[in-house]
Amino acid sequence: MPCGQQESGGAAPGRYVVGVDVGSTVVKCHVYDRAAAVRGSSCRKVESLYPRPGWVELDPEVLWSQFVGVIKEAVQAAGLHMRQIAGLGISTQRATFITWHKRTGKPFHNFISWQDLRSAELVNSWNKSLLLKVIHVIFTVLHFLTGNDRYLAPSFLTFSTQQTSMKLSWVFKNIHEAEEAARKNNCCFGTVDTWLLYRLTKGSVYATDYSNASATGVFEPFTKCWNPTLCNLLSIPMSIYPPVKDTSFNFGSADPEIFGVPVPIMAVVADQQSAMFGECCFHPGDVKLTMGTGGFWNVNTGEHLCASRRGLYPLIGWKIGEEVVYLTEGCMSDIGTAIRWAQDINLFTNVDETEKMARSIVDSQGVCFVPGFQISVNDPYLCASFMGLKPSTTRNHLVRAILESVAFRNKQLYDIIVKKVRLPLQTIRADGGVSNNSFVMQMTSDLINKKIEKPANADMSSLGAAFLAGLASGFWTDKEQLKKLRRIESVFEPQKDSEEYKPALDIWLQAMKRSLHW
Numbered sequence: 001m002p003c004g005q006q007e008s009g010g011a012a013p014g015r016y017v018v019g020v021d022v023g024s025t026v027v028k029c030h031v032y033d034r035a036a037a038v039r040g041s042s043c044r045k046v047e048s049l050y051p052r053p054g055w056v057e058l059d060p061e062v063l064w065s066q067f068v069g070v071i072k073e074a075v076q077a078a079g080l081h082m083r084q085i086a087g088l089g090i091s092t093q094r095a096t097f098i099t100w101h102k103r104t105g106k107p108f109h110n111f112i113s114w115q116d117l118r119s120a121e122l123v124n125s126w127n128k129s130l131l132l133k134v135i136h137v138i139f140t141v142l143h144f145l146t147g148n149d150r151y152l153a154p155s156f157l158t159f160s161t162q163q164t165s166m167k168l169s170w171v172f173k174n175i176h177e178a179e180e181a182a183r184k185n186n187c188c189f190g191t192v193d194t195w196l197l198y199r200l201t202k203g204s205v206y207a208t209d210y211s212n213a214s215a216t217g218v219f220e221p222f223t224k225c226w227n228p229t230l231c232n233l234l235s236i237p238m239s240i241y242p243p244v245k246d247t248s249f250n251f252g253s254a255d256p257e258i259f260g261v262p263v264p265i266m267a268v269v270a271d272q273q274s275a276m277f278g279e280c281c282f283h284p285g286d287v288k289l290t291m292g293t294g295g296f297w298n299v300n301t302g303e304h305l306c307a308s309r310r311g312l313y314p315l316i317g318w319k320i321g322e323e324v325v326y327l328t329e330g331c332m333s334d335i336g337t338a339i340r341w342a343q344d345i346n347l348f349t350n351v352d353e354t355e356k357m358a359r360s361i362v363d364s365q366g367v368c369f370v371p372g373f374q375i376s377v378n379d380p381y382l383c384a385s386f387m388g389l390k391p392s393t394t395r396n397h398l399v400r401a402i403l404e405s406v407a408f409r410n411k412q413l414y415d416i417i418v419k420k421v422r423l424p425l426q427t428i429r430a431d432g433g434v435s436n437n438s439f440v441m442q443m444t445s446d447l448i449n450k451k452i453e454k455p456a457n458a459d460m461s462s463l464g465a466a467f468l469a470g471l472a473s474g475f476w477t478d479k480e481q482l483k484k485l486r487r488i489e490s491v492f493e494p495q496k497d498s499e500e501y502k503p504a505l506d507i508w509l510q511a512m513k514r515s516l517h518w
Contacts, residue, residue, distance in 0.1 A: 015086040016078070017475050019466030020071060021459065022092045022192055023271060024115065024293040025336065028459060029070035031078040032466045034475070036485040038457070040078025042070040049110065054117035057110035060098055064199055068258060082259045087266035089469030091274035091461040092192035094215035095164045099171060099178050099240065102186045105203055108178040111192065112167050119166035123159045132157065163217030169234040182237045189240040191216065193268040200254040200265060209247045211273040214316040221305055221314050221326070247318040248468040267468035271461045272296045273317045276327065278464030279429040279455065280483045286426050289452070291406065291434035295332040297413045299421050300325060311416045318468065328421050330413040334371035334384070335434050338402055347395050355439040358400040363504065367393055368511035369401040383518035387511040406434060407443035408508050414448045428452045431460035445492040447501055456487035
């Protein structure tokens, strides 16, 4: 049953923008007015498919139906007509991709999710290969001789199961139809945004934007081009990639048959970059922490592209006209996933209970939770586990251990960012479903000894997409106007010395080590 709602005040005449967030767990749509207030909403659960152990897929037709459905429902819930929509902004999960036949439009396979592990053996093999070691040495020497940071990223190059590159290589090795079509220049590659654009325009628009392209691991952020060297290395044909456009840009209009009128498509953007834009992290040193299905720390590095360092990687945040904003990102899996799993096995009934459960005890009694349901950038074989269980362990201890693991990993990534990113960091702005948990937020603030702001609206990806669409359509004039629309719900300031957490953190780090290479 779709969840639609109408905000009080009815549908005043005027124009509105729509922001859609096609995430890993839900597809959400919000209709915004000029004050960035939500006038109508709708959401549907994303149904992942698990055809084999470790494989995670999405049915493209089901996703398309959900996408169109939530837009129609949200506009209806707002009491509006589609002709009142000034622009549509689309935020999507990153690195989930599909390939299809250029002439027929028929997919060769389902969407392969960023969470998918089918390339784990390939990743492991490449990361241990002599060839990769040679590449490291060559680019380390080039970086030493030239001082050019462009050569720094390849000197650290490691593959991960999250990246598109290895899974795309897997497609051309294992799906004959895709390989044959690629040889004849009849194969199209697209992340979720590209596929939705293609479907919305009945095949007339084939494109992606810089934020989505840079998150695939196949796009070179320094040159702003698809990476021919990497593609040659992995035997991926260069002919399959879409043109790359600005993030806030008139991509054309949806075919009138879909919504009844030709709705302008004014922005496509990757979800984490969209959340960054929604949080108004427009200046170098601005930091965004998203805690949803996964966890993501993003730092605005302005015009400077920080080369990939261990645990961090560079992204294009957005491109608007001549402006290109770069980000540095660190990520962690299994944030919302772990909490949802705990709910599925009845550790609690409602997610709102978890904060109270965690605070009902003084500590986790030495119980540690190691997340590892999906993927680890450094170790695809990391196993999820509880350690330190005792006869006296209760549900409250287990729940607290899960929440503590989120805060501990936030601390780990923050420390890496402070060490590697040579920028003074400004106030941290948090979003995502887990940011509603004040236990996690307060513990994170204590551990990193920084203030964290939480916005009134936690759905920053859809707001960011709407902001970008609004700028492209003239609905809003500039980023200064957007800053004035920000609403902060709460601010978490350090209340405990981080040293008080050291014994628990040390035990957790020990548990993490024991779960590696399972």
